[in-house]
Amino acid sequence: MTTQQNKNTQQAIHIGSSCACFAVRKMTRAVTQLYDHHLSEAGLRITQFTLMNAISSFGQVPVYVLAEELVMDRTTLTRNLKPLIKAGLVASVPDQKDARVRNLSLTPQGAELLKTATPYWERAQAEFVEKVGERSWAEVSQGISLIDRALSAGPRPSDRMMASR
Amino acid sequence: MTTQQNKNTQQAIHIGSSCACFAVRKMTRAVTQLYDHHLSEAGLRITQFTLMNAISSFGQVPVYVLAEELVMDRTTLTRNLKPLIKAGLVASVPDQKDARVRNLSLTPQGAELLKTATPYWERAQAEFVEKVGERSWAEVSQGISLIDRALSAGPRPSDRMMASR
DNA sequence: CAAATATAGATGTATATACATTTATTTCAA
DNA sequence: TTGAAATAAATGTATATACATCTATATTTG
Numbered sequence: 001m002t003t004q005q006n007k008n009t010q011q012a013i014h015i016g017s018s019c020a021c022f023a024v025r026k027m028t029r030a031v032t033q034l035y036d037h038h039l040s041e042a043g044l045r046i047t048q049f050t051l052m053n054a055i056s057s058f059g060q061v062p063v064y065v066l067a068e069e070l071v072m073d074r075t076t077l078t079r080n081l082k083p084l085i086k087a088g089l090v091a092s093v094p095d096q097k098d099a100r101v102r103n104l105s106l107t108p109q110g111a112e113l114l115k116t117a118t119p120y121w122e123r124a125q126a127e128f129v130e131k132v133g134e135r136s137w138a139e140v141s142q143g144i145s146l147i148d149r150a151l152s153a154g155p156r157p158s159d160r161m162m163a164s165r
Numbered sequence: 166m167t168t169q170q171n172k173n174t175q176q177a178i179h180i181g182s183s184c185a186c187f188a189v190r191k192m193t194r195a196v197t198q199l200y201d202h203h204l205s206e207a208g209l210r211i212t213q214f215t216l217m218n219a220i221s222s223f224g225q226v227p228v229y230v231l232a233e234e235l236v237m238d239r240t241t242l243t244r245n246l247k248p249l250i251k252a253g254l255v256a257s258v259p260d261q262k263d264a265r266v267r268n269l270s271l272t273p274q275g276a277e278l279l280k281t282a283t284p285y286w287e288r289a290q291a292e293f294v295e296k297v298g299e300r301s302w303a304e305v306s307q308g309i310s311l312i313d314r315a316l317s318a319g320p321r322p323s324d325r326m327m328a329s330r
Numbered sequence: 331c332a333a334a335t336a337t338a339g340a341t342g343t344a345t346a347t348a349c350a351t352t353t354a355t356t357t358c359a360a
Numbered sequence: 361t362t363g364a365a366a367t368a369a370a371t372g373t374a375t376a377t378a379c380a381t382c383t384a385t386a387t388t389t390g
Contacts, residue, residue, distance in 0.1 A: 012222035140308035
């Protein structure tokens with residue numbers, strides 16, 4: 001048992017130290033916790049803040065466009081929007097030309113809350129950059145952009161259609 | 166309205182392009198989707214695979230130690246373990262010396278499934294590295310380690326106890 | 331034009347995440 | 361030694377995430 005167990009342990013250590021997904025998920029938990037602790041004082045989570053911010057940057061945007069932009073499943077976005085719509089922070093109105101589409105925008109209250117919460121985001125961002133170092137973050141940030149491009153350049157759904165599985 | 170709206174839009178674009186948390190969460194969604202698509206063929210999610218792998222690397226480990234190691238709330242870990250324990254992949258047994266503590270380990274079935282799933286993880290990892298580039302990933306990986314250290318070196322809970330709020 | 335196909339969003343189900351609180355146990359101090 | 365404080369895990373609640381599927385609408389094709 002000992003030899004086999006040692007083999008398993010060594011293999012597991014190797015996977016744990018090389019798995020890209022494990023690394024990015026662990027880091028994301030740490031970063032999210034930092035931002036959430038600041039944003040909680042404004043009654044928002046960082047996920048909600050960034051979602052409202054994304055809508056604000058578009059002014060008005062269909063669900064499917066925003067989901068693609070955020071690399072997020074449409075159904076996930078629908079679910080994430082629910083509490084914001086219920087709280088009167090986000091408006092979802094049917095499109096005039098295509099009845100399937102719903103356009104998202106911030107309500108006046110949503111825009112106001114986003115403005116109120118921004119200083120807390122700034123503190124979180126400042127603490128993060130202070131801890132990590134401006135230069136280091138700039139480098140990692142570039143790397144993240146690179147990964148985003150690399151992964152979004154994958155095969156299109158239409159290409160996959162005739163492919164094996 | 167137009168001027169104010171433009172201001173809001175510009176501000177939102179600035180936050181969206183600089184927020185570290187938004188960037189890492191977006192990237193993590195993309196990376197997780199890639200790994201999940203491979204691991205699903207083994208009937209596991211990448212989160213479950215990496216959790217089982219982490220337990221395997223310890224051999225046996227208390228919940229609170231694993232949670233700290235993974236930068237994960239203890240309650241989150243408890244919840245994530247639930248389906249694995251129910252499926253008979255992970256064992257959770259009370260510690261002999263401290264009755265509060267529960268030690269986690271893989272069951273034989275868990276070890277077997279981990280082994281079976283490993284080739285799918287290897288394909289995911291290979292696709293990721295192939296798309297991103299070995300050199301780029303090595304650099305980003307170093308940056309992630311740096312961020313992990315920077316954020317875990319924060320104030321201990323005991324230090325926070327007398328702090329404001 | 332009508333039938334087949336494709337698309338947008340919503341819903342059912344399941345897991346992932348964390349805070350506040352509860353329960354059981356241990357440690358520490360008067 | 362016992363009562364207070366601390367710790368480990370579990371539970372209540374709420375949001376985050378995605379797949380399979382469903383409904384409604386739009387587009388394409390025969």
